[in-house]
Amino acid sequence: MKAPKSDSGDHVHPEAPDIASIVSARRGAGRQAVLQTMSRVRSGYLPTRRDVILAREFAEFLDDVLVQREDGTRDDGRCFFVTGESGAGKSSSIRRLLAAEEALAPVVRQGRTYVPWVSVKGPSPGTLQRLGLRICREIGYPAKVDTPENRIWEILGEQLRMRGVLVVHIDEAQHLARSMQSEYERKNVANTFKDVLENKAWPISFVLSGIPIATEIARTDEQIERRGRFLSYPSLDLDVVADRRIVLDMIELLAVRQAELDIGGIPEGDLPDRIAHAANYEIGRVAQVIAGAIHKALLRGEGVLAGRDFVTAHRSVSHTRGLDHLNPFVAEDWRTLQAGSFLIQSGC
Numbered sequence: 001m002k003a004p005k006s007d008s009g010d011h012v013h014p015e016a017p018d019i020a021s022i023v024s025a026r027r028g029a030g031r032q033a034v035l036q037t038m039s040r041v042r043s044g045y046l047p048t049r050r051d052v053i054l055a056r057e058f059a060e061f062l063d064d065v066l067v068q069r070e071d072g073t074r075d076d077g078r079c080f081f082v083t084g085e086s087g088a089g090k091s092s093s094i095r096r097l098l099a100a101e102e103a104l105a106p107v108v109r110q111g112r113t114y115v116p117w118v119s120v121k122g123p124s125p126g127t128l129q130r131l132g133l134r135i136c137r138e139i140g141y142p143a144k145v146d147t148p149e150n151r152i153w154e155i156l157g158e159q160l161r162m163r164g165v166l167v168v169h170i171d172e173a174q175h176l177a178r179s180m181q182s183e184y185e186r187k188n189v190a191n192t193f194k195d196v197l198e199n200k201a202w203p204i205s206f207v208l209s210g211i212p213i214a215t216e217i218a219r220t221d222e223q224i225e226r227r228g229r230f231l232s233y234p235s236l237d238l239d240v241v242a243d244r245r246i247v248l249d250m251i252e253l254l255a256v257r258q259a260e261l262d263i264g265g266i267p268e269g270d271l272p273d274r275i276a277h278a279a280n281y282e283i284g285r286v287a288q289v290i291a292g293a294i295h296k297a298l299l300r301g302e303g304v305l306a307g308r309d310f311v312t313a314h315r316s317v318s319h320t321r322g323l324d325h326l327n328p329f330v331a332e333d334w335r336t337l338q339a340g341s342f343l344i345q346s347g348c
Contacts, residue, residue, distance in 0.1 A: 077197035084233030087285030114164030126175030161202035174210035190221035280340025
């Protein structure tokens with residue numbers, strides 16, 4: 001199942017040409033070949049144990065969403081919080097789960113298609129008005145930007161019912177949590193969520209993903225907290241065999257299978273440890289670090305992913321150019337460097 005279109009904020013004119021493809025074609029055959037390979041690399045996904053746990057927890061969450069009372073109406077909505085540090089892979093795993101969930105596949109009735117879920121990226125700054133507006137636009141309702149906050153959420157509840165949406169996924173939910181600077185704002189968020197969670201005619205449930213502060217939304221009200229389900233993605237620990245295996249498997253997936261590169265003796269040395277350190281021990285960032293090195297290897301054109309590709313890739317995305325003692329792929333004492341650090345203080 002293909003997921004509903006992602007929220008981009010701005011809407012492209014329907015008659016606009018595919019500018020990106022035109023620009024890409026102008027760059028020559030060599031660059032196009034690199035782009036095609038990098039597209040395969042970027043689309044590569046490594047399922048791990050956390051995907052199994054996420055699927056299990058989501059299945060139980062969906063049970064709660066669908067359970068009915070004696071009168072045939074559904075129970076109040078639920079909130080499923082999925083948190084982890086930046087780069088933990090939350091967004092990718094949730095989007096894949098929602099898109100693959102057969103129970104949430106589109107429903108066609110009398111010529112109309114109903115999609116039981118919608119996914120948006122939480123706006124920043126994360127006000128309730130902007131969030132409601134973004135969800136409205138994602139489901140196809142042309143809400144006006146100056147619609148008052150309370151009216152937006154009234155409209156949203158009705159539009160979600162009309163479109164058969166049961167679950168709303170809000171990615172980067174920490175933006176909304178950070179907006180709750182006063183007791184009034186906390187109560188406003190709590191009351192807004194409770195209003196749609198407790199709607200008797202059509203209760204809405206939420207999947208909220210983000211960094212750990214996102215769970216502050218649950219702490220705004222006891223009723224939201226008790227309707228919550230919580231899953232946290234831990235960071236990698238390369239002293240754990242299974243976690244080390246994840247890094248090795250990611251190299252195999254992205255470099256060998258997706259990019260068709262030779263990786264030589266990379267798995268045998270300490271490069272996997274350096275990769276994890278540079279990625280702050282987060283799965284999503286591990287993939288980014290490896291992808292960056294693959295890009296450098298493709299540009300070299302020798303068909304091999306080597307340690308030097310990680311060195312040059314890190315230089316390109318950090319302040320370590322000319323400062324190899326701060327580059328985790330060069331420094332002998334790389335373990336003493338701040339994990340996941342790309343920017344350094346002036347004068348270092």
